[in-house]
Amino acid sequence: MSDTRTQDSGSGGLDETPQDDKAPGSRSAEHDIPAALRSYAIGFGLAAMLTAASFYVATSDLVWEPGIPVALVALAIGQMGVHLVFFLHITTGPDNTNNVLALAFGVxxxxxxxxxxxxxxNHLDHNLMGHGLMQP
Incomplete structure (x- = not known):
């Protein structure tokens, strides 16, 4: 039963429902420790590469100077994605709905x-600065 496609009687098409939608490194019934360690090592390697890339972009002339903040934001978003998938095990699987909702609520x-x-x-600065009263 490796084929997970089922015939959908309503639309007449095939409905893809994967049975093992798990994040890299997530614990399964057999607790495969080497696979989990390999997943954490891959996540660590990707996170370290993204961090090194951020330092390199910020200190080199690789990116046009006004574009450096955009490049750093893109690398930071990639870093967050690596952490969510490899360390927090957030996926789109049906068993992770509560985790995704909790993450969205936290954000x-x-x-x-x-x-x-x-x-x-901003309003305190606008209302308390005096607007010229303290100017000589």
Whole structure:
């Protein structure tokens, strides 16, 4: 039973439903320790390469100077993806729905706190600086 395709009676097409949608390094029933260590080593290697690439982009003339922040953001997003997949084992599988929702809620809360803090500091700066009263 290696074929996981089933006939969908409603649409007449094939419905692909993989049975083993797991993140690299996630624990299975047989607890394959060498595979888990190999997955963590791959994740560590990718994370180290992305970190080294970030330092190289920031200190070299490889990227046009105004584009350096964009390159660093792209490498940071890649780094987050490596951490989510290889270390936190976040996948799109049906058993990870709660993990993905918790991650999305955490990102929402951090975004709200960050944007709210910047908004409050901007209004405090605008209202408390005096606008020329302290200028000579």
């Amino acid at each position: 929402l809360i951090v975004g709200l706190v960050l944007i709210g803090s910047l908004w409050i500091m």
